[in-house]
Amino acid sequence: MNRFLPHVTVAAVVVDRDRFLLIEERDRLGPATSPTVFNQPAGHLEADESLIDAVHRETLEESGWDITLDGYLGLYINTAPNDVVYHSHTFLAHPVRRVSRTLDEGIVQADWYHPAQIEALERAGRLRSPLVAKRVRDALEAPVYPLTLIRDLNHP
Numbered sequence: 001m002n003r004f005l006p007h008v009t010v011a012a013v014v015v016d017r018d019r020f021l022l023i024e025e026r027d028r029l030g031p032a033t034s035p036t037v038f039n040q041p042a043g044h045l046e047a048d049e050s051l052i053d054a055v056h057r058e059t060l061e062e063s064g065w066d067i068t069l070d071g072y073l074g075l076y077i078n079t080a081p082n083d084v085v086y087h088s089h090t091f092l093a094h095p096v097r098r099v100s101r102t103l104d105e106g107i108v109q110a111d112w113y114h115p116a117q118i119e120a121l122e123r124a125g126r127l128r129s130p131l132v133a134k135r136v137r138d139a140l141e142a143p144v145y146p147l148t149l150i151r152d153l154n155h156p
Contacts, residue, residue: 006085010055011042011076011131013139014067014093019112020136021095022121023062025128026106036108038121039128040135041065042088050155051089052147059093063110064100067093071144076131090135092144115140 014021023041027034043058045051052069059067073090080086103110113121115136122133 004085006077006087008045009042009086009088010045010051010058011040011088011090011135012055012059012067012069012093013040013073013090013135014059014063014065014095015139016095016112019114020118020139021063021065021110022113022118022132023110024108025062026108027128035126037126037128038113038118039132040090041110045089048154050152051150052091053155055089055091055093060100061104062107064098064103065110066096066099068096069093069147072147072149073135073138073142073144076135078129078131080129088131089150090131090138091147092139 021041022038024036024038027037041059041062043062045054055069056067059065070092073092076088076090078086078088118133118136121127127133
């Protein structure tokens with residue numbers, strides 16, 4: 001019997017007034033000549049790391065921004081074109097300050113986008129996954145849950 005092992009990831013929907021922080025990055029799933037794609041700061045959970053620590057780390061590594069979490073948007077499940085299933089824990093946040101200009105390898109830039117600009121990127125096929133636009137829509141319309149919803153016995 002094969003065990004199902006989804007990839008556990010985190011993502012930050014960082015909002016500043018009416019703009020959202022997006023990361024422009026090289027598409028690791030496509031050919032090297034592919035156009036860049038856009039994503040929220042996101043990445044894999046590391047061993048012995050809490051979800052909250054992971055979302056802070058990924059946001060800092062990919063955007064240079066220190067953030068404050070405002071709540072939990074939810075668990076987003078998506079199967080990528082390579083058939084990998086991702087369980088993405090997504091947090092709503094606001095920026096505190098930019099603390100670094102050094103970004104992870106493969107990141108072109110981190111910048112702020114209005115919802116209409118993100119919709120245009122979606123129409124052009126430039127979002128890393130369908131989760132990017134869904135998370136923005138949910139940040140604007142869906143309930144946000146308290147961080148206490150996450151009960152991590154390993155990281156009290």
